[in-house]
Amino acid sequence: MKRVDKAVVLLSGGMDSATTLAIASERHSIIAVHFNYHQRTEERELWCFNRLCRHYGVSKKIIIDMDFLSKIGGSSLFKGARPVPVAKFKKGEIPSTYVPFRNGIMLSIVSAIADRNSARYIYIGVVEEDSSGYPDCKEGFIKKFEAAVRDGTKNNNISIIAPLVRMTKSEIVATGLRLGVPYQYTWSCYESNEVPCMKCESCILRMNGFSGAGVRDPILPDLLKSNRG
Amino acid sequence: MKRVDKAVVLLSGGMDSATTLAIASERHSIIAVHFNYHQRTEERELWCFNRLCRHYGVSKKIIIDMDFLSKIGGSSLFKGARPVPVAKFKKGEIPSTYVPFRNGIMLSIVSAIADRNSARYIYIGVVEEDSSGYPDCKEGFIKKFEAAVRDGTKNNNISIIAPLVRMTKSEIVATGLRLGVPYQYTWSCYESNEVPCMKCESCILRMNGFSGAGVRDPILPDLLKSNRG
Numbered sequence: 001m002k003r004v005d006k007a008v009v010l011l012s013g014g015m016d017s018a019t020t021l022a023i024a025s026e027r028h029s030i031i032a033v034h035f036n037y038h039q040r041t042e043e044r045e046l047w048c049f050n051r052l053c054r055h056y057g058v059s060k061k062i063i064i065d066m067d068f069l070s071k072i073g074g075s076s077l078f079k080g081a082r083p084v085p086v087a088k089f090k091k092g093e094i095p096s097t098y099v100p101f102r103n104g105i106m107l108s109i110v111s112a113i114a115d116r117n118s119a120r121y122i123y124i125g126v127v128e129e130d131s132s133g134y135p136d137c138k139e140g141f142i143k144k145f146e147a148a149v150r151d152g153t154k155n156n157n158i159s160i161i162a163p164l165v166r167m168t169k170s171e172i173v174a175t176g177l178r179l180g181v182p183y184q185y186t187w188s189c190y191e192s193n194e195v196p197c198m199k200c201e202s203c204i205l206r207m208n209g210f211s212g213a214g215v216r217d218p219i220l221p222d223l224l225k226s227n228r229g
Numbered sequence: 230m231k232r233v234d235k236a237v238v239l240l241s242g243g244m245d246s247a248t249t250l251a252i253a254s255e256r257h258s259i260i261a262v263h264f265n266y267h268q269r270t271e272e273r274e275l276w277c278f279n280r281l282c283r284h285y286g287v288s289k290k291i292i293i294d295m296d297f298l299s300k301i302g303g304s305s306l307f308k309g310a311r312p313v314p315v316a317k318f319k320k321g322e323i324p325s326t327y328v329p330f331r332n333g334i335m336l337s338i339v340s341a342i343a344d345r346n347s348a349r350y351i352y353i354g355v356v357e358e359d360s361s362g363y364p365d366c367k368e369g370f371i372k373k374f375e376a377a378v379r380d381g382t383k384n385n386n387i388s389i390i391a392p393l394v395r396m397t398k399s400e401i402v403a404t405g406l407r408l409g410v411p412y413q414y415t416w417s418c419y420e421s422n423e424v425p426c427m428k429c430e431s432c433i434l435r436m437n438g439f440s441g442a443g444v445r446d447p448i449l450p451d452l453l454k455s456n457r458g
Contacts, residue, residue, distance in 0.1 A: 064297045071291070072341050101341040104381045108337040112301050112330040136381035144377035151373050152333045152365035 006119035007161075008033060008110045009058075013048030015186045015206060016125035016164055019176040021056055023163045024123040026179070030058040031117060033110050037069040037099070041192045051185035060117075064109055072100060103136035107145055107160065115153040122149075122160045129168055139165045169205050170212025177215065184218040195221055235348035236390075237262060237339045238287075242277030244415045244435060245354035245393055248405040250285055252392045253352040255408070259287040260346060262339050266298040266328070270421040280414035289346075293338055301329060332365035336374055336389065344382040351378075351389045358397055368394045398434050399441025406444065413447040424450055 007028035011017045012035070024030060034049040036042050046063070053061050103126060110122050126137040135141065139162065146160040164172050176183065188206040189196035196203045196219065210217040236257035240246045241264070253259060263278040265271050275292070282290050332355060339351050355366040364370065368391065375389040393401050405412065417435040418425035425432045425448065439446040 062300070064300070066297075068293045068295075068338065069341075071293070072338075072345050098383065099341075100344040101337060101378070101382055104337040104340060104378065105334070108330060108333040109297065109301075112298070112328075112334060115329040116301050135383060135385065138380065141377060141380040144373065144380050148370060148373035148377050149330070149333065151367065151370040153330055154327065154364060156364065 004028070005121060006031060006059075006117060007121035007123055008114045008117070008119050009123040010035075010106055010110060010125065011049055011052060012125075013045035013052065013186060014125070014188045014202075015176070015181075015183060015209070016127055016172060018048070018052055018125075018181050018183065018186045019172050019179070020123050020125035020163055021052060021058075022176060022179040022181045024121070024161075025056045025058075028121060030056065031060040031062065031113065031119060032058040033062045033064060033106075033113060035064050035066050035106055035109075037066040037102075040190065041187060044187045044192055048185050048187050052182070055182055055185065062113060066105070069099060069102070069105070098134055101136055103134075103141075104145065107149070111149045111153060111158060114158050115155055118155060120155075120157055120159065122158060124160065124162050125164050126162050127167065127169070127172070128165050137165075168212065169209030173209045173213035173215065177213065186219070195219075233257070234350060235260060235288075235346060236350035236352055237343045237346070237348050238352040239264075239335055239339060239354065240278055240281060241354075242274035242281065242415060243354070243417045243431075244405070244410075244412060244438070245356055245401060247277075247281055247354075247410050247412065247415045248401050248408070249352050249354035249392055250281060250287075251405060251408040251410045253350070253390075254285045254287075257350060259285065260289040260291065260342065260348060261287040262291045262293060262335075262342060264293050264295050264335055264338075266295040266331075269419065270416060273416045273421055277414050277416050281411070284411055284414065291342060295334070298328060298331070298334070327363055330365055332363075332370075333374065336378070340378045340382060340387060343387050344384055347384060349384075349386055349388065351387060353389065353391050354393050355391050356396065356398070356401070357394050366394075397441065398438030402438045402442035402444065406442065415448065424448075 005028055007024045008031045009021050009024050011021055011032045021032065032053050034046065107124065114122055126142065128138050142160055142162050142165065149158050149160065150156050188202045190200040190202050191197045198207065206217065234257055236253045237260045238250050238253050240250055240261045250261065261282050263275065336353065343351055355371065357367050371389055371391050371394065378387050378389065379385050417431045419429040419431050420426045427436065435446065
């Protein structure tokens with residue numbers, strides 16, 4: 001398939017952004033952008049980012065250091081912050097893992113990159129339905145942000161695409177498997193141990209996704225194999 | 230006057246942001262935020278920022294390093310970039326001093342700061358009429374960005390105030406003088422020489438402002454005095 005137009009993809013290295021990259025790669029030449037904000041899991045995420053970029057042959061990689069985010073503070077995801085809580089999913093409650101306006105900041109930076117590189121599309125893997133309830137992961141927010149970006153950029157023709165926003169986690173896994181996403185190169189856990197903690201919200205959401213799609217998550221240890229070995 | 234609610238003020242150290250700080254200080258307790266993005270004039274701007282903060286007794290100062298902006302590139306304002314052009318003001322043309330989506334990025338970061346500190350107001354000194362025509366300095370953009378910020382933050386009650394957006398440069402100077410703004414602690418020139426170059430857009434706009442208001446700019450050398458000495 002001929003790839004038309006450039007797209008900037010936010011690629012954290014989690015399962016959602018990897019699936020989003022797979023979708024964008026079908027149509028566009030890719031500029032992949034990764035954000036380092038001194039989160040506990042940065043090293044592992046960066047490894048996934050580089051593997052995914054190689055897998056999809058992206059044309060340009062940009063790594064943005066957001067030192068300042070931990071200076072603003074306010075989230076248990078930062079290194080040295082209070083512990084990451086176990087999953088709760090209380091309706092209408094925003095958990096302590098919330099990083100204030102993180103998607104707003106990341107979207108504004110990739111909008112600058114898109115404007116500078118004459119890319120017409122921005123892809124972001126936000127999920128509204130099956131999420132932790134962060135306010136900047138909702139479709140309404142994305143639409144309003146897009147309207148602001150169109151007004152505030154030189155090329156004023158940028159579209160922000162959030163292909164997963166209405167999907168459940170198992171729909172995301174099913175889509176990704178159909179597109180051949182190498183999920184072994186993704187990391188979702190909020191902690192940075194050898195294996196996922198399976199207690200934090202992000203682990204629970206991922207586990208539901210894979211079990212709902214009826215497949216085994218390739219990053220989980222193969223218990224059968226290790227029992228045998 | 231009793232100061233109610235907190236406001237976050239973007240304070241570059243130029244005449245517009247200094248005037249904006251003066252206006253915000255009349256009503257609010259202030260968190261002042263300065264951005265360093267490796268522009269040619271950063272040292273001088275930072276000096277102005279600190280002086281202005283002391284003058285207005287701001288309650289909190291935050292300096293944000295935006296290293297990444299020069300990595301995105303695209304503006305003659307960065308150190309080591311092509312030279313700053315002399316003023317042209319061609320209708321409908323965006324000059325090379327444009328930093329892609331700079332106000333969008335800065336507004337998203339101060340929105341995070343406002344959300345984190347439960348501040349209800351953000352003040353930004355953008356000017357639409359008497360400006361260089363940057364797309365992210367227009368009132369329509371600010372309104373749309375505010376709508377996105379309300380959707381995307383935890384406290385969802387943030388207002389973005391742009392008190393100068395419809396003023397001419399001479400109205401800004403007149404307003405500032407009425408409020409006693411110490412313009413000797415401001416810098417507008419895009420170059421970083423001992424005295425303003427008086428050739429770049431920013432110098433021309435400032436000069437028009439002071440001459441329109443019928444007052445002498447305190448940062449210009451006193452030619453009469455130096456001739457005498």
